[in-house]
Amino acid sequence: MRLFPANAIAIASNGCGDQLVFIRTAHAFNPAVYLWSHESGELSKVADDFAQLSTC
Template identity: 40%
Template sequence: MPVDIKYIVETEKELNIGFPEKFREKMMLLNGGEVVTENDDWNLFPFFDKSDKKRISRTCDHIALETLNARKWAGFPENAVAIAANGCGDLLILKPSIHNTMILDETIFIWFHETGTIEALADPFDELEE
């Protein structure tokens, strides 16, 4: 289900960081969904869409909320943004760019909740299969 760019911008303001352009473009078209990796299936967190009750209900587990919750966990990388979960506690994350810490890098990482370790997964976002 598409999402209006204004909801992406609201999330960027709430988290004080910008999303990579390819991620924004893909999420504007789908706003959530699933991606499949070699070892797991992931549910993408949507951007919170407040345009009507149905969309509010469908997007209540949104990126900003899930990121703020994840930042409370021990070992979650500082300033990372959670974009997906596998249902077992692990998260797909984006981290700030080393060139501009106000923008998230395109590389997607897996954050393993049991160990607190991260592993590069894909670069850029469109390499993941839907």
């Protein structure tokens, strides 16, 4: 398992360790939603904002 990003907040999990997250930049969270992989530690953008998740 890779270290969870210090500037991220988890908003959902797939039950296997991966998380959907928001990333904090400066003084606010970016509206984009990312998938954090617990195996690789990589972040992949999955939506430009939370509302877009329902159309993926």
